Amino acid sequence: MKVTEYFEKAAGSTLVSFEVLPPLKGGGMSKIFESLDPLMEFKPPFIDVTYHREEFIYNQRPSGYFEKTAIRKRPGTVGICASIMHRYGVDAVPHLICGGFSKEETENALIDLEFLGVDNVLALRGDARKFDNKFIPEPDGHSFAIDLVKQIEAMNEGVYLDANIVDGAKTDFCVGVAGYPEKHFEAPNLESDLSFLKAKVDAGADYIVTQMFFDNQKYFDFVKACRKAGINVPIVPGLKPLTKQYQLNSIPRNFFINLPDQLVNAASKVKAKDVVNVGIEWCQAQSKELQEAGVPCIHYYTMGDSDTIRKIVKSII
Numbered sequence: 021m022k023v024t025e026y027f028e029k030a031a032g033s034t035l036v037s038f039e040v041l042p043p044l045k046g047g048g049m050s051k052i053f054e055s056l057d058p059l060m061e062f063k064p065p066f067i068d069v070t071y072h073r074e075e076f077i078y079n080q081r082p083s084g085y086f087e088k089t090a091i092r093k094r095p096g097t098v099g100i101c102a103s104i105m106h107r108y109g110v111d112a113v114p115h116l117i118c119g120g121f122s123k124e125e126t127e128n129a130l131i132d133l134e135f136l137g138v139d140n141v142l143a144l145r146g147d148a149r150k151f152d153n154k155f156i157p158e159p160d161g162h163s164f165a166i167d168l169v170k171q172i173e174a175m176n177e178g179v180y181l182d183a184n185i186v187d188g189a190k191t192d193f194c195v196g197v198a199g200y201p202e203k204h205f206e207a208p209n210l211e212s213d214l215s216f217l218k219a220k221v222d223a224g225a226d227y228i229v230t231q232m233f234f235d236n237q238k239y240f241d242f243v244k245a246c247r248k249a250g251i252n253v254p255i256v257p258g259l260k261p262l263t264k265q266y267q268l269n270s271i272p273r274n275f276f277i278n279l280p281d282q283l284v285n286a287a288s289k290v291k292a293k294d295v296v297n298v299g300i301e302w303c304q305a306q307s308k309e310l311q312e313a314g315v316p317c318i319h320y321y322t323m324g325d326s327d328t329i330r331k332i333v334k335s336i337i
């Protein structure tokens with residue numbers, strides 16, 4: 021079923037959904053099940069599975085020279101989606117990125133997903149690869165998420181890349197896209213970022229999932245600005261709890277978001293082992309306030325830590 025249909029059916033109550041990362045190569049599917057089994061009592065209507073493109077690594081050769089090799093450390097997104105749907109009977113939402121895909125590879129991936137019974141995809145651009153200083157699309161790939169949204173929408177109309185295909189089978193994907201309450205780091209300002217977000221929605225995106233934030237006011241302001249800009253699709257808040265002291269620096273560095281003073285002070289005052297409790301309490305309060313505000317769904321970035329996520333979700337269910 022489509023993500024947006026779940027929101028319509030829930031009418032007014034707040035659903036919860038989860039996001040998992042494929043395990044590092046060699047990790048096995050059991051890692052995903054171990055992290056999801058304890059969360060299934062919350063009846064998530066859908067579970068997202070992230071996509072990770074190839075990375076470059078440098079290996080030193082006996083000659084002393086370094087050899088550059090491309091490897092994918094976390095393959096398996098589509099297989100994990102199939103396993104999740106089979107084991108739990110819930111919808112899996114694969115993330116699909118522009119990076120590393122030609123348009124034809126994207127088309128073939130979408131055909132696989134359609135045949136598998138996947139009804140939703142989250143359409144993203146992806147980040148620049150490590151060692152590249154900007155995002156570089158494939159020679160025949162997409163430069164921005166909006167181009168991916170347009171390709172999916174074309175397939176939803178039965179239009180394929182090969183113009184000789186007439187009366188092509190129509191796919192019926194519900195499309196999610198990313199939104200950034202604190203602006204995407206490359207955007208010159210929030211207004212510009214919002215105009216591109218609106219363009220993604222105008223191109224056919226059905227819902228938005230936000231980057232994580234730790235200050236709900238940022239989300240509320242973002243929703244207000246979106247509505248003012250004419251973006252009227254559901255906007256799902258994405259939450260991740262703070263669990264480690266080093267994240268006070270790594271989260272702002274990696275995700276380009278601010279951490280509120282009150283949270284930083286509370287996490288800095290306690291012993292390293294107690295930071296997780298500060299993070300849980302903070303995320304519980306965020307979840308409660310978002311639920312009271314009537315958000316359609318809260319999307320938790322689980323990072324495989326089901327214990328922490330359980331404690332948070334239990335407080336609102």
Ligand code: FAD
Nearest residue numbers: 070071115144145146147164165198204206207213216231
């Ligand atoms: P876009 O919407 O294409 O925007 C990228 C930048 O370009 C923005 O600054 C935007 O303002 C600007 N822009 C957009 N359109 C145009 C245009 N036409 N002309 C000029 N500028 C434009 N990454 C992964 O690799 N795998 C994942 O599974 C993954 N999951 C994610 C899930 C969520 C909920 C979020 C919020 C992010 C996720 N990401 C993932 C990270 C994401 O790929 C990066 O943040 C990436 O840098 C931007 O992706 P986007 O889809 O927002 O890009």
